[in-house]
Amino acid sequence: MAEALRIGIAGLGTVGASVVGCMTDKEAELTRQCGRTMALTAVSARDRTRDRGIELGNAQWFDDPVELARSAEIDVFVELIGGDSGAAYDAVKAALEAGRHVVTANKALLSKHGVALAAIAEEKGVLLNYEAAVAGGIPVIKTMREALAGNEVSRVFGIMNGTANYILTRMEEEGLSFEDCLAEAQRLGYAEADPTFDIEGHDTAHKLSILTSLAFGCKISADDIYMEGISNISQADIRAASELGYRIKLLGVAVKTDSGIEQRVHPTMVPTHSVIAQVHGVTNAVAIETDVLGELLLSGPGAGGNATASAVIGDMADIAKSRPGFQHGPVFGRPAAKLKPYKRARMRSHEGGYFIRMTVHDRAGVFAAIAKRMADNEISLESIVQHADGGLPDEQKNVILVTHETTEAAVRKAVDGVMKDGHLVDKPQVIRIERAA
Amino acid sequence: MAEALRIGIAGLGTVGASVVGCMTDKEAELTRQCGRTMALTAVSARDRTRDRGIELGNAQWFDDPVELARSAEIDVFVELIGGDSGAAYDAVKAALEAGRHVVTANKALLSKHGVALAAIAEEKGVLLNYEAAVAGGIPVIKTMREALAGNEVSRVFGIMNGTANYILTRMEEEGLSFEDCLAEAQRLGYAEADPTFDIEGHDTAHKLSILTSLAFGCKISADDIYMEGISNISQADIRAASELGYRIKLLGVAVKTDSGIEQRVHPTMVPTHSVIAQVHGVTNAVAIETDVLGELLLSGPGAGGNATASAVIGDMADIAKSRPGFQHGPVFGRPAAKLKPYKRARMRSHEGGYFIRMTVHDRAGVFAAIAKRMADNEISLESIVQHADGGLPDEQKNVILVTHETTEAAVRKAVDGVMKDGHLVDKPQVIRIERAA
Numbered sequence: 092m093a094e095a096l097r098i099g100i101a102g103l104g105t106v107g108a109s110v111v112g113c114m115t116d117k118e119a120e121l122t123r124q125c126g127r128t129m130a131l132t133a134v135s136a137r138d139r140t141r142d143r144g145i146e147l148g149n150a151q152w153f154d155d156p157v158e159l160a161r162s163a164e165i166d167v168f169v170e171l172i173g174g175d176s177g178a179a180y181d182a183v184k185a186a187l188e189a190g191r192h193v194v195t196a197n198k199a200l201l202s203k204h205g206v207a208l209a210a211i212a213e214e215k216g217v218l219l220n221y222e223a224a225v226a227g228g229i230p231v232i233k234t235m236r237e238a239l240a241g242n243e244v245s246r247v248f249g250i251m252n253g254t255a256n257y258i259l260t261r262m263e264e265e266g267l268s269f270e271d272c273l274a275e276a277q278r279l280g281y282a283e284a285d286p287t288f289d290i291e292g293h294d295t296a297h298k299l300s301i302l303t304s305l306a307f308g309c310k311i312s313a314d315d316i317y318m319e320g321i322s323n324i325s326q327a328d329i330r331a332a333s334e335l336g337y338r339i340k341l342l343g344v345a346v347k348t349d350s351g352i353e354q355r356v357h358p359t360m361v362p363t364h365s366v367i368a369q370v371h372g373v374t375n376a377v378a379i380e381t382d383v384l385g386e387l388l389l390s391g392p393g394a395g396g397n398a399t400a401s402a403v404i405g406d407m408a409d410i411a412k413s414r415p416g417f418q419h420g421p422v423f424g425r426p427a428a429k430l431k432p433y434k435r436a437r438m439r440s441h442e443g444g445y446f447i448r449m450t451v452h453d454r455a456g457v458f459a460a461i462a463k464r465m466a467d468n469e470i471s472l473e474s475i476v477q478h479a480d481g482g483l484p485d486e487q488k489n490v491i492l493v494t495h496e497t498t499e500a501a502v503r504k505a506v507d508g509v510m511k512d513g514h515l516v517d518k519p520q521v522i523r524i525e526r527a528a
Numbered sequence: 529m530a531e532a533l534r535i536g537i538a539g540l541g542t543v544g545a546s547v548v549g550c551m552t553d554k555e556a557e558l559t560r561q562c563g564r565t566m567a568l569t570a571v572s573a574r575d576r577t578r579d580r581g582i583e584l585g586n587a588q589w590f591d592d593p594v595e596l597a598r599s600a601e602i603d604v605f606v607e608l609i610g611g612d613s614g615a616a617y618d619a620v621k622a623a624l625e626a627g628r629h630v631v632t633a634n635k636a637l638l639s640k641h642g643v644a645l646a647a648i649a650e651e652k653g654v655l656l657n658y659e660a661a662v663a664g665g666i667p668v669i670k671t672m673r674e675a676l677a678g679n680e681v682s683r684v685f686g687i688m689n690g691t692a693n694y695i696l697t698r699m700e701e702e703g704l705s706f707e708d709c710l711a712e713a714q715r716l717g718y719a720e721a722d723p724t725f726d727i728e729g730h731d732t733a734h735k736l737s738i739l740t741s742l743a744f745g746c747k748i749s750a751d752d753i754y755m756e757g758i759s760n761i762s763q764a765d766i767r768a769a770s771e772l773g774y775r776i777k778l779l780g781v782a783v784k785t786d787s788g789i790e791q792r793v794h795p796t797m798v799p800t801h802s803v804i805a806q807v808h809g810v811t812n813a814v815a816i817e818t819d820v821l822g823e824l825l826l827s828g829p830g831a832g833g834n835a836t837a838s839a840v841i842g843d844m845a846d847i848a849k850s851r852p853g854f855q856h857g858p859v860f861g862r863p864a865a866k867l868k869p870y871k872r873a874r875m876r877s878h879e880g881g882y883f884i885r886m887t888v889h890d891r892a893g894v895f896a897a898i899a900k901r902m903a904d905n906e907i908s909l910e911s912i913v914q915h916a917d918g919g920l921p922d923e924q925k926n927v928i929l930v931t932h933e934t935t936e937a938a939v940r941k942a943v944d945g946v947m948k949d950g951h952l953v954d955k956p957q958v959i960r961i962e963r964a965a
Contacts, residue, residue, distance in 0.1 A: 113820055117678040120745075123862045124677050222675070228821040230667075230675035238659070238667035240561050240845030241554040242838055308557075366806045366827060374965075383550055384665040384829060384838035390803060391824035401679055401821040408677030412857045420849045425560045528811075 093126060096411045097164060099133035099191075101156035101182055102171030103143055106196060106223070107136070109400035110169065111145040121404070125411035135159040160186035167192045167410055169403060175199035187211040187219065194406040196223035196399055202297040202313040205304070206430060209422035218413070219422045220406035225298040226251050226375040228398035229391045230405065235305040235379065236424050242381035244306035248344040248525065251298045253373030253394045254282045254289035255321050255341040259358075260371045263329050263338065269322060281373060291320030292341065292356035299343035302377070303354055304423045304430065306345055311423075312354070312433035319357035328520055331448055331478050331491045332360055338368040342525060351436035358522050360446045365527035366390075378527065386528050441499040444473070444524035447492040447506065450483065450516040457514045461490060464508040468501040470494050487516050493524070530563060533848045534601060536570035536628075538593035538619055539608030540580055543633060543660070544573070546837035547606065548582040558841070562848035572596040597623035604629045604847055606840060612636035624648040624656065631843040633660035633836055639734040639750040642741070643867060646859035655850070656859045657843035662735040663688050663812040665835035666828045667842065672742040672816065673861050679818035681743035685781040685962065688735040690810030690831045691719045691726035692758050692778040696795075697808045700766050700775065706759060718810060728757030729778065729793035736780035739814070740791050741860045741867065743782055748860075749791070749870035756794035765957055768885055768915050768928045769797055775805040779962060788873035795959050797883050802964035803827075815964065823965050878936040881910070881961035884929040884943065887920065887953040894951045898927060901945040905938040907931050924953050930961070 098114070100107055114121070114131055122128045135153040153159035160168045160182040168186035170193060172179040179200050186193050188211060195201070201208070201224055212219035222232045226249065235244070250256050254276055261272040273290070276282035288294050300313035321341050332339050337360035346353045361368045366388050370376040375393025380386045392398035423430060451457045458475065465472055471494065478489040494502070506519055535551070537544055551558070551568055559565045572590040590596035597605045597619040605623035607630060609616040616637050623630050625648060632638070638645070638661055649656035659669045663686065672681070687693050691713055698709040710727070713719035725731050737750035758778050769776050774797040783790045798805045803825050807813040812830025817823045829835035860867060888894045895912065902909060908931065915926040931939070943956050 109820075113678050117680075117820075120680070120862075121678050123745075123866060124857055126857070126863075229824065230671050233670060233675050234667050237846060237849075238670050238842045239838070241550050241558050241841040243554075243557070308560075364806060366803055369801060369803045369806055381838070383546075383554075383834050383841075385835060387666065387826070387828035389824070389826050392822040397820050398822060401676070401818070404678040404820075405675045408857075409674060412674075420561055420563070420845075425557075429560060 095128040095130040097132040097166045098129055098169060098407065099159050099162060099165035099167065100131065100169040100171060101135040101159055102173065103134060103136035104171065105396035106399045106403065107171045108143045108145050109396035110171070110403050111147065113400050113404050115146050121408060125408050127411055129407055129411055132164050133159050133162055156182040157185050160191065161189045165191060167194060167407060169407065170195040170197055173197055173199070175203040180204055183208060184211065187215055187217060190215050190217055192218045192410045194220045194403055194410070196221070196403060198224040198297040198301065202300045202311060205301065205311045205423065206427050210427040212422055213427055218410055220409060222406050223399045223402035225301050226377050227391070227393040227395065228401040229375055229377060229389045229393065230402070231302065231377045231389055232305070234387070234389065235302065236420060239379065239381060239384065242383045244379060244381050246344070246346045246380040247302050247306045247377065248342050249377035250340055250367065250370050250375050251295045251343050251377065251393065252289050252341060253375060254286065255295070256370065257281050257373050258290065259321060259324065259339055259341065262324070262326065263333070266326060268326065269324055290322055292318040295341060295343040295356045299345055299354055299356060303345040303352065306379070307347055307352055308425045309352065309431045309433045312435070315354060315433060315435045317355040317357070317438045321358050323520070324358050325520070327482065327489060328448055328522065331489065332446065333363070334478070335446070335474065335491065335493055336363050337361065337446065337524070338363050339522065340367065344525060348436045348440065350440050351434035353436040353438070353441060355438065355441070360522050360524040361527045367527045439498070439500040439503070442496055444496055445494045445502050446522040446524055447494070447502070448520040449490045449509065450487055451490050451514045452516060453486050453488045457490070460512045460514055461492070461509055464505045464512070465492065465494070467508065468505040470497045470501050470505055532565040532567040534569040534603045535566055535606060535844065536596050536599060536602035536604065537568065537606040537608060538572040538596055539610065540571060540573035541608065542833035543836045543840065544608040545580045545582050546833035547608070547840050548584065550837050550841050552583050558845060562845050564848055566844055566848055569601050570596050570599055593619040594622045597628065598626045602628060604631060604844060606844065607632040607634055608840070610634055610636070612640040617641060620645060621648065624652055624654060627652050627654055629655045629847045631657045631840055631847070633658070633840060635661040635734040635738065639737045639748060642738065642748045642860065643864050647864035649859055650864055655847055657846060659843050660836045660839035662738050663814050664830040664832065665838040666812055666814060666826045666830065667839070668739065668814045668826055669742070671824070671826065672739065673857060676816065676818060676821065679820045681816060681818050683781070683783045683817040684739045684743045684814065685779050686814035687777055687804065687807050687812050688732045688780050688814065688830065689726050689778060690812060691723065692732070693807065693812070694718050694810050695727065696758060696761070696776055696778065699761070699763065700770070703763060705763065706761055727759055729755040732778060732780040732793045736782055736791055736793060740782040740789060743816070744784055744789055745862045746789065746868045746870045749872070752791060752870060752872045754792040754794070754875045758795050760957070761795050762957070764919065764926060765885060765959065768926065769883065770800070771915070772883070772911065772928065772930055773800050774798060774883065774961070775800050776959065777804065781962060785873045785877065787877050788871035790873040790875070790878060792875065792878070797959050797961040798964045804964045876935070876937040876940070878960070879933055881933055882931045882939050883959040883961055884931070884939070885957040886927045886946065888925055888927050888951045889953060890923050890925045895927070897949045897951055898929070898946055901942045901949070902929070902931070904945070905942040907934045907938050907942055
C-alpha cells in the first residue's frame with residue numbers, strides 16, 4: 092500500500108472537529124476506498140486546552156497556522172479558519188507556495204482571492220479543493236468541475252443560504268412575520284445574532300461568485316453582484332405568491348446574456364410545483380442548465396459541521412487517490428491564466444417576468460391607471476388581480492400584477508409612473524420571477 | 529502540453545453520434561479543461577455506410593469491436609454497443625486486459641459482469657468509468673464513488689426509468705389510463721414497441737443493482753431484486769393517492785436492514801410535497817441517505833443521446849486529466865476483491881407504511897371486517913376512508929387504507945384474510961409508501 096497521506100488541519104471549530112471525528116470513525120473504510128490511510132499529523136487552533144471531544148492522537152500542535160501550512164510533515168493543508176484575509180489567506184497561500192495540496196471550506200477567501208490562489212496551485216501542480224465552500228455537502232463543485240466537462244453552462248442558480256431559506260419556509264408554513272421567524276431562527280442557532288450576512292444575501296453572493304467562475308470560465312467577481320435581501324418580504328407577498336402559484340426563495344442566479352453575465356441575489360418567485368420550490372428549511376439546492384445535458388438539480392444539507400465535513404473529507408479522499416505525477420484539472424475549470432475577464436450585464440437589461448404588489452387607495456380608476464402605465468412601457472400582463480388581504484383597512488386594497496417576460500428597465504419606469512400617479516399607499520413590492528423546472 | 533488521449537468508440541447509434549458530435553463541437557474547451565486533447569482515433573459500428581451527420585475525421589474503422597478494443601492505437605475504449613454479453617462484453621474485457629481505460633454506458637453489462645470486469649481493471653491499473661450507465665447525465669456514480677467518501681449509506685432510491693415516470697406523470701396530469709399513456713409514450717418515442725423492460729422494472733433493477741454495490745460495498749446482485757411494474761396502476765390509485773397526499777412513482781430502492789439488504793423496484797407512494805414527487809416526465813432523480821451528510825438528491829435528464837453523451841464525455845475527461853502513474857479509486861468504491869457477498873433481506877421482513885385499495889361490496893360490516901383483519905395482524909391504521917370513485921357501480925365502494933409502519937408479512941396476511949372474508953369485488957391493490965424529504 093502507498094504511504095499515508097499526511098493531513099494538517101488548521102481550525103478546530105464545529106467543522107474541524109467533525110472532520111477529525113469522521114477521519115477517526117471511518118478510517119478503515121476510507122483506507123479501503125483511497126488505497127492508503129489519511130493520517131492526521133498536525134493541527135492548529137486558537138485554544139490548545141479546549142476539550143473538543145475528538146481524538147488528536149499524535150498530531151503535532153502549531154500555534155501558528157502559517158507555520159503548520161509550511162511544515163514539511165504534511166501533504167495536505169486543510170483550512171477551516173474562515174475569513175477572507177488574515178490567517179486563512181496567509182496560511183493557504185503559504186501552503187500552496189510550499190507545494191502542499193489545500194482543502195478549504197472558505198467561500199469568502201475564494202470569493203476574494205480564488206483566482207490568485209488557483210494560479211499558485213496550478214503553477215505548483217497541487218490541488219486546491221473547495222467543495223465545502225459552496226452549498227455545504229452538495230457536490231456542486233465536483234459536478235461543475237468534472238462531471239459537466241464539455242457542457243456549456245447557460246445558467247446556474249440556487250438556494251445557497253440555509254438561514255434565509257429557513258426563515259422563508261417558516262413564514263410560509265406558519266404565517267408568521269419575517270421578524271418572528273428570524274427570532275426563532277436565532278433561538279435555534281440557525282441565524283447569527285447579527286444576521287445581515289445571511290439574510291441580506293452576502294453569503295449567497297460569495298458562493299454564487301465561485302459558481303459563476305466555474306460556469307462561465309471567467310474571473311471571480313463578487314463585487315459585481317446585484318443584491319437584495321429578504322427582510323422586506325411580508326406575509327402579503329407570501330400569500331399572494333401562493334395564490335398565484337409561486338413560492339418565494341432567496342436565490343443566487345448567474346446567467347449568460349448577450350450583454351454580459353448577470354449575477355444577482357434576490358428574493359425570487361419560483362413556480363410552486365417546481366423541484367426547487369420544495370427545498371425547505373435549511374436545505375440548499377443548486378440547479379445548473381447546460382447545452383448538452385439540460386437541467387441538473389442537486390439538493391441537500393448546505394451547512395452544519397457534518398455536512399461540511401462530508402465535503403472536506405471527499406476533497407481529501409480525491410487527493411489521497413491521486414498519486415505523485417498526477418495532474419488534476421484546473422481549479423476553476425479552466426486554467427487561472429485563461430479565465431476570461433468578468434463582463435457584467437447591466438441589471439436594467441435583465442429580462443424576465445415580474446411579480447408586483449401594490450397597496451392602493453381603493454377608488455375608481457386605479458386599475459386603469461396601473462394598466463396604462465404598464466402598457467406605456469410595453470409590459471404585457473399575465474394577470475392583474477385585486478388581492479383579498481385581511482390586514483388592510485377598508486379603503487385600501489392590494490393589487491397584484493404578474494407580468495410576462497419584460498425588462499428590468501421597463502418595470503422600474505412603469506412602477507415609477509404608478510407611484511407618480513398618487514394611487515399608492517406605500518412603496519410597491521417588486522419580485523423577479525425565475526423559470527424553474 | 530501532454531500528448532493527446534486517443535479514443536476508440538464502439539457503437540455509433542444515438543449516444544455514439546452525440547459523443548462524437550460533442551467531441552468535435554467542444555474540442556477547444558475540453559482541451560483547456562483537461563490540459564490535453566482527446567482525439568478520436570478509431571471507431572467501430574455495424575454499418576460503415578450510414579450517414580450519422582458526424583465528423584469521423586481520420587478515425588480508423590474497425591468492423592470488429594474486439595479488434596478495436598485491443599488496438600495499440602487507443603488509450604481509452606468507449607463501449608456504446610449495449611447488451612449484457614456478446615460483442616459488448618467481449619470488447620470491454622479485451623480492452624481492460626490489454627490495459628486500456630474503458631468508458632461504458634452499459635448498465636446491463638455491469639449489472640451482470642461488473643465485479644469481474646472491475647477486478648480486471650484494478651489489476652491492470654486502468655479506469656473503468658460508467659457514469660452514463662445509471663440515470664443518464666446525472667452524476668450519481670461520481671457522487672457516490674468520490675464525493676461521499678467516508679459516508680456510510682443507509683438508503684439509496686430513485687426514479688431511474690424515464691418511460692415509466694412519463695407514463696405515471698401523464699396518468700396523473702391527464703386522468704388517462706395506463707394503456708392510453710403507454711400508447712402515447714410509444715408514439716413519442718419514449719417507449720419501445722415492447723415496453724416490458726421499462727414498465728415492469730427490469731431497467732430500473734439493472735441500475736439499482738449498480739448503486740447498491742456502490743452504496744453498501746457489496747457484490748452486484750441484480751437477480752436478487754424484488755420487482756413489480758406499473759402496468760396495474762389505475763386511475764383509482766392515482767386519485768386516491770392524490771387525495772391522501774401522495775404521488776405514485778416507480779422507484780428503485782436499496783436499504784440496509786438488520787437482516788440484509790433490501791433491493792426492490794415497485795410503484796411507490798411518495799409524499800406529494802417531497803422533492804422527488806416533483807420529478808416529472810422523463811426526468812430521473814436519485815436520493816442518497818448517509819450518516820455523515822444526510823440526504824442528498826440529484827435530478828436531471830436520465831436518458832437520450834445528449835444526456836448520456838454528457839456523462840460519457842465527463843468520464844473521458846476524468847481519464848484525460850489523469851496521467852500515467854495515476855491510480856484512481858476502485859471501480860465500485862472498494863476494491864473488487866473486498867466487495868462483500870450480497871446478503872438479501874427477505875421481502876416479507878420489509879418494514880414501512882402501506883396504501884391498500886380495496887373494491888368492496890357495499891354492505892354492513894365490511895369496514896368492521898377489514899379493520900378487524902388489520903388489528904389481528906397488529907397493523908395500526910393512519911386512515912381508513914371510503915373513497916368516492918365515479919367509475920364504480922352503486923353497490924360497490926372503494927375502501928382505502930393507509931397503514932402506519934408495519935411489515936410486509938403482516939400486510940400480506942391481513943389482505944389474505946380480507947379476501948377470505950368474501951367482501952372484495954377483486955384483488956386488492958397494495959402499494960408501499962416510501963419516506964422522502
